[in-house]
Amino acid sequence: MLEATSGSVAAFEALVRQYQVRIVNYATAILKNTAEAEDVAQETFVRAYRALHRFRGESSFKTWLYTIATNTARSALDRRSRHHRMEGGSLDDETRSRGADELPAATTDAEIALVLRQSIDHALATLSGDLRVAVVLRDVEGLDYKEIATVTGVPIGTVESRIFRARRRLRRLLEPLVVARSHSGLRRTP
Amino acid sequence: MRCDEVEHAVMQRVTGELATAESQRLTAHLETCVSCREAVESQLVVSTVLANRPRATAPLGFETRVMANLDRSPGWLEVINWQRWTVRLAPVTGILLVVAVVGLGSVESAEPLEFADLVTGWVGEEEDGRATTFSVLWQEDVTDDLLLEAVLTAVP
Numbered sequence: 621m622l623e624a625t626s627g628s629v630a631a632f633e634a635l636v637r638q639y640q641v642r643i644v645n646y647a648t649a650i651l652k653n654t655a656e657a658e659d660v661a662q663e664t665f666v667r668a669y670r671a672l673h674r675f676r677g678e679s680s681f682k683t684w685l686y687t688i689a690t691n692t693a694r695s696a697l698d699r700r701s702r703h704h705r706m707e708g709g710s711l712d713d714e715t716r717s718r719g720a721d722e723l724p725a726a727t728t729d730a731e732i733a734l735v736l737r738q739s740i741d742h743a744l745a746t747l748s749g750d751l752r753v754a755v756v757l758r759d760v761e762g763l764d765y766k767e768i769a770t771v772t773g774v775p776i777g778t779v780e781s782r783i784f785r786a787r788r789r790l791r792r793l794l795e796p797l798v799v800a801r802s803h804s805g806l807r808r809t810p
Numbered sequence: 811m812r813c814d815e816v817e818h819a820v821m822q823r824v825t826g827e828l829a830t831a832e833s834q835r836l837t838a839h840l841e842t843c844v845s846c847r848e849a850v851e852s853q854l855v856v857s858t859v860l861a862n863r864p865r866a867t868a869p870l871g872f873e874t875r876v877m878a879n880l881d882r883s884p885g886w887l888e889v890i891n892w893q894r895w896t897v898r899l900a901p902v903t904g905i906l907l908v909v910a911v912v913g914l915g916s917v918e919s920a921e922p923l924e925f926a927d928l929v930t931g932w933v934g935e936e937e938d939g940r941a942t943t944f945s946v947l948w949q950e951d952v953t954d955d956l957l958l959e960a961v962l963t964a965v966p
Contacts, residue, residue: 759860
């Protein structure tokens with residue numbers, strides 16, 4: 621980390637290697653769109669590289685990186701929202717949760733995993749940005765309340781409240797997945 | 811415990827920070843309040859589903875693309891980073907200071923050059939016997955040979 625902050629490209633490459641899966645996964649959960657998420661993840665690392673000299677070590681590098689990723693993802697969501705407004709489209713179609721009977725058929729474990737992830741991300745996309753970021757950082761990325769407060773810049777009490785409300789809203793949307801998994805996982809095609 | 815206290819109590823219990831007495835009050839409240847019980851169940855169900863969400867992986871070549879996209883030249887924020895420039899320019903500043911001090915010293919020791927002083931210098935030199943040079947220029951009976959010699963031997 622110290623080497624990277626002093627400008628070592630090789631050291632920064634090691635950091636990219638270490639955190640790339642976390643950041644790509646986080647961006648995918650926030651944005652749902654895989655291609656857009658990869659762009660955001662890439663931009664996150666580029667921004668981090670440019671701002672490395674300003675990293676003071678007051679928070680962990682992980683928290684600092686998630687902060688950049690969150691800001692980058694928010695910008696992408698804003699751009700998407702503006703684009704939808706200009707095009708006269710509605711976000712409802714994109715963010716509408718899938719019902720249990722809408723789950724696509726899957727044949728292999730990889731396909732099942734993909735369908736499961738996409739279904740969860742569809743449900744997450746129905747939440748507001750603040751609730752989504754909070755619950756994803758907690759339940760998907762495993763950050764504690766204090767770390768989430770640092771990333772989002774709000775008090776811990778607000779973080780708790782956002783996570784609580786997000787889970788309550790997601791319960792109904794994720795219920796089909798719980799049911800589907802309890803019946804031998806997602807539907808497999810014969 | 812009231813319903814509006816449940817949210818904070820539940821979140822504290824998850825992290826193991828809820829005091830025993832408060833935990834007992836929460837349990838007692840959940841036994842009688844269906845709405846809060848469902849809310850707490852939602853916390854458990856959703857957090858379990860999300861924790862088991864299959865992770866998206868970085869696509870092949872992601873790391874290479876990131877490294878290729880790094881702008882090796884500094885951004886504008888880095889350019890105006892005064893701390894970095896202060897350190898980088900310190901030796902240059904030191905050299906300029908030394909040059910300024912030495913230069914000012916020699917300027918202070920020099921006196922204004924006036925024509926009268928020059929003449930005085932020439933006369934003085936002649937009186938000291940070190941030179942015969944320019945005084946010949948205003949002698950009436952000077953010969954051409956002396957004038958020529960004075961010009962040729964004059965040190966600028």
